[in-house]
Amino acid sequence: MNYHAPLKDMQFLLKDVFKAESEWAKMPAMADAIEMDTAMAILDEGARLTSEVIAPINRPGDEQGVRILDGVVTTPDGYKEAYQLYAQSGWVGFGGDPQYGGMGMPKMLGVLFEEMCYSASNAFALYSSLTAGAALCLASHGTEAQKALYLPKLYSGEWTGAMDMTEPQAGSDLSPVRTKAELDENGQYRITGTKIFITGGDHDLAENIIHLVLARLPDAPAGSRGLSLFVVPKYQVKADGALGEANGVTCGSIEHKMGIQASATCVMHFDGARGELVGQANRGLHAMFTMMNYERLSIGIQGLGCAEAGYQMAASYAKERNQGQGKDGSALPILAHGDVRRMLMTNAALTEAGRALAVFTGLQLDKTKFGEGEQSAAQSLVGLLVPLCKAFFTDLGLECSVLSQQVFGGHGYIRETGVEQLVRDVRIAQIYEGTNGIQALDLLGRKVQPHDGAVLKLLVQELESTCAELPAQWDTEASRIRQAFGDLLDAAMTLKASDEAADALNSAAVDYLHAMGYAVYGLMWLKMATVFDHAEPALSARKTHLMRFFFARIFPRFDAHLASALSDVEITKGMPADLF
Template sequence: MHYKAPVHEMQFLLDNVFQAGDLWQTMPELAEMVDMDTAMAILDEGARITHELVAPLNRSGDEEGVGFANGVVTTPKGYKEAYATFAESGWVGLGGEPEFGGMGMPKMLGVLFDEMCYGASNAFALYSSLTAGAALCIASHGSDELKQRYLPMLYSGQWSGAMDMTEPQAGSDLRHIRTKAVPQEDGSYRVSGTKIFITGGDHDLTENVIHLVLAKLPDAPGGSRGLSLFLVPKFEVADDGSVGGPNGVECGSVEHKMGIKASATCVINFNDAKGYLVGQVNRGLAAMFTMMNYERLSIGIQGLGCAEAGYQMARDYALERKQGQGSGQGLGNGADPIIVHGDVRRMLMQIAAMTEAGRALAVLTGQSLDKQKHLKDAQADDLVGLLVPLAKAFFTDTGLESSVAAQQVFGGHGYVRETGVEQLVRDVRIAQIYEGTNGIQALDLLGRKVLPRDAAMLKTLIAMVEADLAETGAEWADQAQLVRQAFGQLLDAAGEFRSRERMGDAVNAAAVDYLHAMGYATYGYLWLKMVNAAERDQASLDGAFVTRKQAIAKFYFARLFPRFHAHLASARASEQAVMALSVDQF
């Protein structure tokens, strides 16, 4: 695994496309902490540590996997030492609250470091990702006592975090959760139940694992309204912050998976474990969703990281592998490097076009989260609501497609373990499933975000698109018009769904295609935003960089943007095509 973070691309997005330095100066909490020089120093160091420390563990971790014996979970050789170095360098607390030892960096920067981590090793990245998410939830909803006791240890990486929602009978539908929490006289709770598929639920990387557990009080109302959130440490924590004895939290087993084999996916049993309420009684789902917005974006970025890693591997292979005579550029032995062949170029261009636009969407979503947090921006609220499910699902659906395309460049060599590209295909597959399946994301996008309030969220995005496209030069006028028309059609389609007699069936049948149509429209907008920035600032950019951006943008509009029309046509088709069969006909 020879992944190297595309730092130059990342700098271009922050500095030229989104002008992050200027934005951060409008945010008092960030203005004195971060500027472009600071951001670039962080990205450079992040690129170094992911290349030198994390990436070398990717294949060996996959081959060894996690161990489980006598109730003890162990990570692969080298993980514990690498994680200690990673944590000591401050990376777990990159976006954490400075008051409790975090670095307080903006999410615009955080999404780029997330991509580096996933590009280097999906499994390794998950341990710190879940910890950062748990810390965010505690910082947003925990009591002062919980913040003071737990956040410094989570940000430092001495303790890790896990999110415990799923149960055998309760997956996407959390109403069926059975885990119970019984209140105690001292204000704590006793938590009992079983959770499954818990990423990082137990391991040997840290001295404690802090679980955020959805559970029900004995008198809780029915359904999801009866869920509360509890902080439950694996080991008890004394008043002075020291780690004590076991707290009734046990790993029952670890899952044997298709990919991310070095990530411990656990069955966790809570046996009268002592826990503490996070947020309000019966408002646990709302507290958890603070974390989920960031986690869903992070998991989406797993798709980008895998696509970028696959692109680098496939590009290097295509430059080295000699096969066939496609161009008359014989190399003395009658063979050309396969990079000269049109189909290989098509695959590489497709990966690059989708990954670079995806990276821009990640930064845009991070920007919206920063504006929401630091500026209390109502338009940012709309954009966050719309972009998070789009990013999670579209990044991971197309991330798998890109990883498969990278594997295809290798031909038969891509199917064997030695090249390493097959691991990307196995690892990225889970990203479409966990943190809410992509079908659930699509239903959330269309049913809960686009359709309500007369499509107000979509109109906020369209207004931003229109403002940015006004800067498009004459050379790109035709492409800009295509993007405008696409967003207009998305808005029209939303009106059609609201008028359908069986709107519920219509939304369910159309949601995934609608999400993909929006993804291709949004990537078109972002490609124009990128080429506008590249051409505007070409005096300060490398000429080859600018011409490359222009070429990939043209490829995107010629070969990939037409997918928008196919997906929207499918979304608009009658729901009867999906609902016609009776249940017993399947």
């Protein structure tokens, strides 16, 4: 696959749309850490790494897959060398705390590099994503000793991280977790149990793997309130950071999956492994969910990355593949056909709006950490936008990947073109880190409906400030988005006031999320339109065409989803179970 990062669009978003340099100047922690020239150089280097090092190992990695022999897990050929270069270049600790060796870079820049990585190789990107998440959790909840011991090695990539939550009987609902944590005669916690679906649970990329494990203390309350979090290394770590003996952490098997074949998805066994408590006892979910905003946004970006990669493959093919004849008898590339253009423009219009939303969400995450006077509003927006990004990016990531495959016709169904791998790889993103249905329930029930839609009204304020800068030629589109946000607020309150509010929420949530997604994408297009005249002519012309296409051919989906969300709950709940 020949992947090239869409640098011009990324630069346009940072410099012109979201004015990153002025935003960083408002944050003391960022003001001296980065400037726009540095950010552009970082993106350039990220583009080179992903196109020249990571993308070339993507398809061979899928063909070869991860292997396990006599308990030893091996990644595909080329992965270890690529990971070492990736780690040595500082990318694992890109957003990490500088006090412990991280680069301390802003998230609104980090989301763009994450997209590059997922476009180049879903499987490869997951190893560092989980490591960054584990480091964030330890940085937020670990003791000073734990941070000093683990963070420098995680940021450097010498060690990697894994999250160990799921068990055969405990998936979306973690309350049935059975893994035990018991104190031994030396006052050390011993962890015993089995975890499944553990991304990066074991591999040969790093010398140690640091597991964050949810387990239950003997006297813990029942349910999810009785879960504690423990840091459990594959190899014991001495006080000076040197590695000791094996720690009773083993991989029982590698999951046989539909996609991401080069990602080590493991069944992990903990047999009296030594672990240290992270944070407070029985507050494990609280500690784990600190990293969830970042992890769920990252998985959402997996959907964006696949959509972009698929678009590049399909657009290139559409220019080269001839089918049919023009009026003069010359061969026509399939790009000339309206339906092919529909598929490509749908992909591009959705992906470029999604990229803008990813940067906007990254900015809110930066404000929650470094902003002065803006942290509360930013935190509320993060809570609203993360479930939207995770679910909407990944739902559309599959749609756009399938559209790209469709452009190839029969050639898209065979392995040689590579586009079918995207369809297989992106599918998991709708499932892990909280299924998209759960994201929708969280969005509508916990983020939009409380306090009369106060958090959604923050986006309305963003819309109004955007419209104040919008050229008059886009007034019709601005009116449509204003109406859409009003309709979203009304619908949320109508569902909340229903006599069967719980069932109404459950039945409506996914459609509501999709309706909101299209409205927010409309807002992102309006934000971009305020600065079209700042872009070079070719980019400005492309954006104008895609924005018109979005409002004419895609945004009408909003009305259909909202109407579905508001349909009588009895239509969904009324069918007896024995008729299924």
